[in-house]
Amino acid sequence: MAQAEFDSQAFRQALGSFTTGVTIITATAPDGTPVGLTANSFNSVSLDPPMVLWSLAKTSLSVAAFSEAEHWNVHVLSQHQQELSNKFAAKGEDKFNDTNLEAGISSAPLIADCSARFQCRNMVTHDGGDHLIFIGEVLGFDHQALPPLVFQQGQYAMTARKPWAAVNLSSEPTAPQCSYNEDLLGYLLGRSHFQMLYRMRKVLDEQALEDSHFFALSVLNIQQNLSLEQLNTHLDYTGHSVNLEDMAFLEKQDLICQKSEDNYQLTTAGRETSLHHIAQAKVIEEELITELGAGDVMALKLLLKRLIHQTDPGLPDLWSTEDKSA
Amino acid sequence: MAQAEFDSQAFRQALGSFTTGVTIITATAPDGTPVGLTANSFNSVSLDPPMVLWSLAKTSLSVAAFSEAEHWNVHVLSQHQQELSNKFAAKGEDKFNDTNLEAGISSAPLIADCSARFQCRNMVTHDGGDHLIFIGEVLGFDHQALPPLVFQQGQYAMTARKPWAAVNLSSEPTAPQCSYNEDLLGYLLGRSHFQMLYRMRKVLDEQALEDSHFFALSVLNIQQNLSLEQLNTHLDYTGHSVNLEDMAFLEKQDLICQKSEDNYQLTTAGRETSLHHIAQAKVIEEELITELGAGDVMALKLLLKRLIHQTDPGLPDLWSTEDKSA
Numbered sequence: 001m002a003q004a005e006f007d008s009q010a011f012r013q014a015l016g017s018f019t020t021g022v023t024i025i026t027a028t029a030p031d032g033t034p035v036g037l038t039a040n041s042f043n044s045v046s047l048d049p050p051m052v053l054w055s056l057a058k059t060s061l062s063v064a065a066f067s068e069a070e071h072w073n074v075h076v077l078s079q080h081q082q083e084l085s086n087k088f089a090a091k092g093e094d095k096f097n098d099t100n101l102e103a104g105i106s107s108a109p110l111i112a113d114c115s116a117r118f119q120c121r122n123m124v125t126h127d128g129g130d131h132l133i134f135i136g137e138v139l140g141f142d143h144q145a146l147p148p149l150v151f152q153q154g155q156y157a158m159t160a161r162k163p164w165a166a167v168n169l170s171s172e173p174t175a176p177q178c179s180y181n182e183d184l185l186g187y188l189l190g191r192s193h194f195q196m197l198y199r200m201r202k203v204l205d206e207q208a209l210e211d212s213h214f215f216a217l218s219v220l221n222i223q224q225n226l227s228l229e230q231l232n233t234h235l236d237y238t239g240h241s242v243n244l245e246d247m248a249f250l251e252k253q254d255l256i257c258q259k260s261e262d263n264y265q266l267t268t269a270g271r272e273t274s275l276h277h278i279a280q281a282k283v284i285e286e287e288l289i290t291e292l293g294a295g296d297v298m299a300l301k302l303l304l305k306r307l308i309h310q311t312d313p314g315l316p317d318l319w320s321t322e323d324k325s326a
Numbered sequence: 327m328a329q330a331e332f333d334s335q336a337f338r339q340a341l342g343s344f345t346t347g348v349t350i351i352t353a354t355a356p357d358g359t360p361v362g363l364t365a366n367s368f369n370s371v372s373l374d375p376p377m378v379l380w381s382l383a384k385t386s387l388s389v390a391a392f393s394e395a396e397h398w399n400v401h402v403l404s405q406h407q408q409e410l411s412n413k414f415a416a417k418g419e420d421k422f423n424d425t426n427l428e429a430g431i432s433s434a435p436l437i438a439d440c441s442a443r444f445q446c447r448n449m450v451t452h453d454g455g456d457h458l459i460f461i462g463e464v465l466g467f468d469h470q471a472l473p474p475l476v477f478q479q480g481q482y483a484m485t486a487r488k489p490w491a492a493v494n495l496s497s498e499p500t501a502p503q504c505s506y507n508e509d510l511l512g513y514l515l516g517r518s519h520f521q522m523l524y525r526m527r528k529v530l531d532e533q534a535l536e537d538s539h540f541f542a543l544s545v546l547n548i549q550q551n552l553s554l555e556q557l558n559t560h561l562d563y564t565g566h567s568v569n570l571e572d573m574a575f576l577e578k579q580d581l582i583c584q585k586s587e588d589n590y591q592l593t594t595a596g597r598e599t600s601l602h603h604i605a606q607a608k609v610i611e612e613e614l615i616t617e618l619g620a621g622d623v624m625a626l627k628l629l630l631k632r633l634i635h636q637t638d639p640g641l642p643d644l645w646s647t648e649d650k651s652a
């Protein structure tokens with residue numbers, strides 16, 4: 001770990017290792033103009049009396065407004081407010097257009113739908129080099145169970161919380177290095193997938209549907225009028241496939257029909273069945289959101305999408321409207 | 327969003343919505359005693375001159391030492407330093423025992439293996455209610471590409487970074503609500519699993535191994551001497567199973583043998599094959615770490631383990647040494 005040269009960019013980068021939330025801080029200038037900006041320099045100071053602080057660049061156009069303001073509000077942004085964060089990070093005068101505001105203690109604008117809000121009295125400012133440090137007394141606050149927006153190394157992030165109890169799948173100490181063990185990503189993905197599918201299986205078993213049938217119905221739910229070959233093109237990467245026997249079974253169950261020879265689509269009953277499957281998958285997902293937390297499930301989905309992007313072997317786009325009936 | 331009553335616990339909870347990194351701050355007392363504590367009240371102040379700040383409770387035993395110190399160091403902790411964070415958050419005099427220290431600019435202890443470090447001159451302190459605000463000039467800093475430890479709502483967390491480019495799997499706008507769409511967790515898990523397995527398939531194809539064979543060999547790699555029924559007990563949740571025909575195929579390939587009737591184990595070649603599979607799975611994982619980032623893959627594994635915990639239908643512990651040859 002060699003010491004970096006003391007240049008401003010390297011310093012910023014090192015500071016970026018310290019993860020922060022993202023806040024918007026607002027006030028009303030003496031002339032009545034609302035001002036607001038995105039800041040991640042916020043932090044708590046004191047519990048009793050309740051005090052918080054944040055820093056503002058002395059070159060900021062809003063320095064005068066904030067310095068003269070009697071009050072300012074801190075909004076800890078939720079994951080849903082990333083666009084708002086970008087809006088208030090940019091220069092512009094229409095920041096408060098289309099921003100949902102509520103009545104607060106002071107005249108400082110109070111933005112709705114945040115993870116937390118602190119309505120403050122502007123107590124004192126201290127010199128902080130090229131910044132001014134604002135310290136405020138918290139007059140009022142509230143918070144909601146909305147996953148907070150996070151900033152790290154110059155980009156937005158989400159959090160995956162680590163519960164206090166360690167997560168060990170096996171009752172045994174870690175298996176030897178050279179063997180399959182519970183820390184192998186491929187194993188974790190497989191087990192997660194199969195356990196989720198296991199929760200679906202009761203529903204599938206009611207209609208004696210195998211995994212390959214379930215996958216085939218799902219594809220036909222999104223794209224109608226596929227040949228057997230086209231259908232299997234979409235299934236190929238799963239290692240599953242359907243053959244004429246499977247299709248005959250699904251036809252006999254009145255779940256699919258042929259519009260013309262080798263051109264399959266869902267029947268009304270088949271569509272209802274597939275929608276029932278989706279509803280069940282959504283129930284399972286809702287259960288998990290309750291169990292793991294909404295923010296954690298959001299983070300998991302984000303990471304899976306990034307993994308899918310990286311490992312995509314060039315799959316045909318299932319949702320593409322092109323070549324549907326090619 | 328009703329305004330919370332102004333009690334200290336609710337205030338703490340609201341503050342917890344603001345995500346932070348975790349730091350350890352160290353100094354040497356005038357009598358030469360090293361002091362150190364865990365703090366998340368750190369933040370940047372100024373780029374030029376480089377300045378940072380943090381707050382310390384006036385009731386802290388270390389107030390005198392830090393107030394009188396000419397220097398202090400801020401260590402932004404990595405994910406690997408959670409225990410160190412706990413150690414420095416507790417009271418105790420042996421905090422620096424077994425802590426890996428390095429030589430720094432000042433006499434303040436400099437801890438090794440952090441995400442970032444800031445060696446500071448103690449410039450000025452300001453009153454902050456029940457805390458003192460310490461402002462320091464940064465004399466030196468360094469940082470490493472180690473995933474930082476994160477704190478949110480009173481617990482440790484990891485981050486899943488959101489790259490600037492939006493992650494959309496389909497080239498089409500979001501599919502209709504009632505249909506399968508790319509945001510369904512079950513779909514994302516299945517596709518992730520299958521795409522990871524797809525990267526394995528070339529290796530499996532070389533030996534004409536099907537998924538069920540691969541899974542069976544993996545189980546026998548961890549637990550030897552299983553009957554066909556025991557083997558299938560472990561495979562059951564995957565929807566895959568092996569039959570006598572499969573076992574005969576694997577025996578013919580010299581990958582498994584029977585120690586006695588209906589008691590299967592890997593042959594030397596079978597073990598080598600399975601180890602080759604693991605090596606390949608690890609190569610795929612290493613590629614992903616490069617592509618997605620080490621911290622993001624750690625966060626993904628954490629979330630998958632939590633999901634597996636929650637959705638476990640009561641699977642037999644594959645790594646248990648009990649009942650191995652029952």
